Amino acid sequence: MNFEAHKPIVMLNKEDAAELDLMPLERVLLRYGKKECIAIVNISKTTVKEGEILLSINVQNELCIKKPSIITALPASPPKSLDFIKKRLNGTELTKSEILSIIQDTVDNKLSDIELTAFVISLEHFPMSIDEATYLSQAMIKTSRRLKLGKGAIYDKHSIGGVPGDKTSILVVPIVASFGLTIPKTSSRAITSPAGTADRFECIAPVELEIHEIEKVVKKTKGCLVWGGAVDLAPADDMFIKIEYPFSIDPFLLPSVMSKKKAAGAKYLVIDIPTGDETKVKSIKEFNKLSRGFIELGKRLGIEVRTLSTYADQPLGHAVGPALEAREALSTLMWKRPSIDLVEKACAVAGVLLEFAGHKNGKKLAMHSLESGKAYRKMKEIIKAQGGNPDIKPSDIKVGKHVVKVKSKSSGIVEWFDTKAVAEIARELGAPKDKGAGIYFHKKLRENVKKGDTIFELYAEKRHKMKRALSALKKKDIMNVDTKFDMVLETYPEETRDRYYFILER
Amino acid sequence: MNFEAHKPIVMLNKEDAAELDLMPLERVLLRYGKKECIAIVNISKTTVKEGEILLSINVQNELCIKKPSIITALPASPPKSLDFIKKRLNGTELTKSEILSIIQDTVDNKLSDIELTAFVISLEHFPMSIDEATYLSQAMIKTSRRLKLGKGAIYDKHSIGGVPGDKTSILVVPIVASFGLTIPKTSSRAITSPAGTADRFECIAPVELEIHEIEKVVKKTKGCLVWGGAVDLAPADDMFIKIEYPFSIDPFLLPSVMSKKKAAGAKYLVIDIPTGDETKVKSIKEFNKLSRGFIELGKRLGIEVRTLSTYADQPLGHAVGPALEAREALSTLMWKRPSIDLVEKACAVAGVLLEFAGHKNGKKLAMHSLESGKAYRKMKEIIKAQGGNPDIKPSDIKVGKHVVKVKSKSSGIVEWFDTKAVAEIARELGAPKDKGAGIYFHKKLRENVKKGDTIFELYAEKRHKMKRALSALKKKDIMNVDTKFDMVLETYPEETRDRYYFILER
Structure with missing residues (x-):
């Protein structure tokens, strides 16, 4: 079996x-011929x-067992790293070698889920010190594969997420690369959001490249937009995400982001920190604190970091969902009906990287690269190098055939978006x-609406999912149009709402 | 499959x-005919x-599925209690109804292991308030079966464990019952120790009784010595123990002990808190703190509590291991070669309960009950009522046939025991x-030893286990004989040792 x-x-x-x-x-040591393997005991x-023992497939492979056989089973000690987890539960900061041991055993699948959970919760309750964050980053880098891109400086950007429709990276990469700077962007797929950059860009070009292919693309074009998961950057992080996700906690944010960037060779990094009620970072005070962490950790890892607090109270641009967003990013790059807030944000982010490289007026330069078509030409190179069709047009990107227009029941202005609900409905x-x-x-936001105007359209590939979304929309508004401007920001005691939610994205 | x-x-x-x-x-809702069931998703x-879905046996039973069938699967929300676990991770104390929800879902198997782990670690890092301890106890009582023993006051004792060979309960129950007081003692089996009271007494009489049988035994004899696990007292606790065990933590100690006692109907309770280097409670200061917790929690649950700090630096009596201990307890009750420290401790504990009942000089009375054979006669009644042979003699209890005598290599006095090592070797x-x-x-301890004297004997049922123990003994002493009295108690920095270990027993 x-x-x-x-x-x-x-x-x-x-x-x-x-x-x-x-x-x-507990652990058992299994011996079969000359092969040995330690496994976790279920009863x-x-x-x-x-007298029987049932082995999971990975254990069978480890022992090279192909049919029912006689094997030896002995009690085995838990991995040493469990002692270090206990030590941290006990309130003691961990040393470099202790943290490396935990991360190595995590990657090698030697720790059980409950042991990993204890470690994650411990870091949530007693946040890691800057030393621990450094050791965690170093350990995650050590256990990760790395991009080798030669000697030149490497630029990178990261967003900690939380804004639906955030396709900034798809613009930033070609802008920055169009100035001859190297920007090997690895992105994630969506975890709780409707689209990750890898999901979006996959509608334009292949994103699942091998490490040597990525290196080739970047050497040729200076940029790339690929899925980090395909190249196993920071494998430990993927295991921690699985534990963090059910609790909507994110204690690994700093080392997680920084280790992936370091594994990709980054020397200069700009971090976008969307700030608002529905995001991880709710205030400028929190933004400052997190920024200090990123900058200090960057120093220790040899990465120069700048952070930006960005507006997060509505979706970025007009589109949410992989294909719709890919269309919007591409048409903005082609400077056909560009989305203004998207352009503004992409140029701000790209501008910081250009200034790292010694350029002045980075944002203005970025804007010029977009307007002049320089960024779009660079994008065509990247698409081609990654194996896509460089002449792809927005209309070539297929969107769902089931479309429902939602119209405003009243005239007024758009007063608010519920970005969490936007993500849920998508x-x-x-x-x-x-x-x-x-x-x-x-x-x-703040746009005038007349009664009967289409305020948004829903797209689905499958009829039953459209039905499901429409019935969810009956229970929850994703945006609101009102005739008056509401001066009351908050009431106390506030309405009950799910305080523990945020979009986990990295 | x-x-x-x-x-x-x-x-x-x-x-x-x-x-x-x-x-x-995450969760999935399964529907088959009219049956529904929520299950945890593995991928x-x-x-x-x-298009296929594999159901664990308990899900198959829940849905009454006996062969491969077509079923419906839909995404389902996590249990509400997960929100309360998140809330506590967030640093907020929980309310009565929130705690009840978590405990109910724990007992109903609705929470995954990682969710339970997060809750346990949260209580370890931010210890429960006395309110939370009260709510946890009440919830654990509510989800437990209960003994119904009529209206009379019920007396009970508990030890938080940590001393190998602690067979005190086997003496306390018949002493106390011999004065007509009701003492329905439920005990655990060993978790990390070489024997729990249930394991020990099982060598003398059956301990796996149904609730109605226990009630019958207690009504007849006033006492019993049964395994609590057989009657499902505090099922939630068993699930928490599974999580606590790998980390050697015990945040549930207070509600765990008190809920089981309340479920058995206790009105007066004496708690034995072994205090020493190798036990959970290392100092009188810690003893005082823990005692205040037990006493306050007792007040809120309607149980009058007294605690005793007891000596824990060597095994209690001479025997460690179920059968050897049963022999020692029985012969002490028969007043044949009684073990003095065991008698002393049992009379101290029983004495407190006798004084609760209004007797004066409780300890003296307890001693008299032992010396006069009154306690032994009561024990014979209890053995008979539980289905054992009341005329059982110590020599009737079978011990391991592989015996190795270990002799002292030097003359001197017994200077120390390593109780942790004693437990490991056993x-x-x-x-x-x-x-x-x-x-x-x-x-x-402190006894004179001549070179060549037998200091201890090892017993095993199986030859390979004797070999294993002997080879472990080569690496670690369990007791030490020295010619001089050592005035140095501790050095700093101290030797490395496993700080996170204690004997988890409840």
Whole structure:
């Protein structure tokens, strides 16, 4: 019998476990011929009989077992890193070698989920010191694959996420590369948002490249837009995300971001920190604190960092969802009906990188690169190098065939967006899995609306997902049009709302 | 294909999970005919094909599915209690109803292991307030079965553990019951120690009784010595122990102890708190703090509590291991070669309970009950009522046939015991699973030893376990004989040792 697990696991009969003095989640050493493997113990009352042991597929592979066989099982000690996790639970800061041991065992799948959870929660409750953040970053870099791009300075950007429709990177990369600066952008796929940059750009060109292919693209064009997951940058982080996600916590933010950037070779880095009620960072005070962390950690890792607090109270541009966003990014690059807030943000971010390189008036230069078509020409090079069609047009990008226009019931101005609800509805529509699903906003904050105007359109690839989204929309508004300007910002006690939610994206 | 899990779990293909927008460890609602069930999502790449779903045996039972069938799967919300766990991670104290929700979902197996871990670690890092401890106790009582023993006052004792060979309860119960007081003692089996009271007494009489049987025994004899696990007292606690164990932490100590006592109906309770270097409670200051917690929590639950700090630097009595300890407890009750420290401790504990009942000089009375054979006669009644042979003699209790005498290499006095090592070696010998395995100490602290004297004997049922224990003994002493009295108590920096270990027992 085969069973699949993400850890090396065995199932032992209750009596055999007692005989070996093994509790659930303790370790067993397995020996088969000359092969050895340590696995985590699960205990069975009925499925596994006395004298039998059931091995997960990864254990079978490790031991090269292909059919039912006789193997030796002995009690084994837990990995040393468990002691270090206990030590931190006990309130003690960890040393460099202790942290490396935890990260190495995480990557090697030697720690059980409950052990990883204890470590993550410990870092949530007693936030890591700057030393610990440094050691964690270094350990995550050490256990990661790395891009090798030669000697020139490398520029990079990162957003900690939280704004639906944020396709800034797709503009920043060609702008910056069009000035001859190297910017090897690796991006994530969506975790809780309707689209990650990798999901978006995949509608324009392939993003799952091997490391040597990425190196080739970057050497040729100076830029790239690829999925970081395909090249296993910071594998430890992927395991921590799985634990953080159910709790909407993110204690690894600093080392997670910085280790990935360092693994890609970054020397200069701009970090976009969307700031607002519905994002991780709610105030300028919090922004300042987080910025100090990034800058200090950057110093220790040899990365010069600048951070930007950006507006986060509405979607960026008009489109939310992979294909719709890809269309918007591409047409903005082609300078056809560019989205103004998107252009503004992309130029601000690119401008910082240009100024790192010694240019003056970075933002103005960035804008010129866009307006002149220089950035778009660079983008065509990148698309081609990544294996896409450089002549792709926005209309070539397929969007969902089920479309519903939503009209305003009243005249007035757009008063607010609920960006969390925007993300939820876009996911109900099928994003990010269904690339053509999403929302297109015709009206944005403070715009005038007449009764009957289309305020947004819903796109879905599948009819049942459209139905599902429409019924969710009945319960929750994603934007609001009102005749009067509301002077009351908040009431106390405030309405109940889900305080623990944010868009986990990195 | 059947797979056994301790939670309701399904395995979905990666593509189907994406289609349902489900991450690992999120929930899915399953529908089959009129049956519904919520399960935790695991994701498979190979074992489960698209369109297939693999159900754990408990899910199959819940849905009454007996063969491969078509079922409906929909994304489901996480249990509300997850929000309360997040709330506590966020640093907020929980209310009564929030705690009840978490405990109810724990007992109903609705929370995943990582969710339970987050809750446990949260309580370890930010210890529960006395209000939270009260709510936790009440919730654990509410989700527990209860003993119904009529209206009379109920007396009970508890030890938080940490001393190998602590068979005090086997003496306390018959002493107290011999005065007509009701003492329905439920005990645990060993978790990390070589024997729990249930393991010990099982060598004398059956301990796995149904609730109605226990009630019958207690109504007849006023006392009992049974395994609490058989009657499912505080099922939530068993799940928390599983999480606490790998980390050697015990944040639930107060509500765990008190809820079990309340579920058994206790009105008066004495708690034995072994105090010393190798136990949970290391100093009188810590003892005082813990005592205040027990007493205050007792007040809120309607239990009058007294605590005793007891000596913990050597095993209690001479025997360690279920059968050896049962022999020692029985012969002490029969007043044949009684172990003096065991008698002293048992009478002190029983004395407190007798004084609760209005007796004066409780300890003296307890001693008289032992010396006069009154306690032993009561014990025979209890053994008989529980279904054992009341005429059982110490020599009837079988001990391991492999015996090794360990002799002193020098003359001097016994200077120290390493109680942790004692427990480890006893477990290597096979205790608690092999009831006849254990250690018998011929010499105790401060006793004079001549070179060549037997200082202890090892007992094992199985030869390979004896070998294993002997090789472990080569690496670690469990006791030490020296010619001079050592005036140095501690050096700084101290030797490295495992700081995070204690014997988890409750």
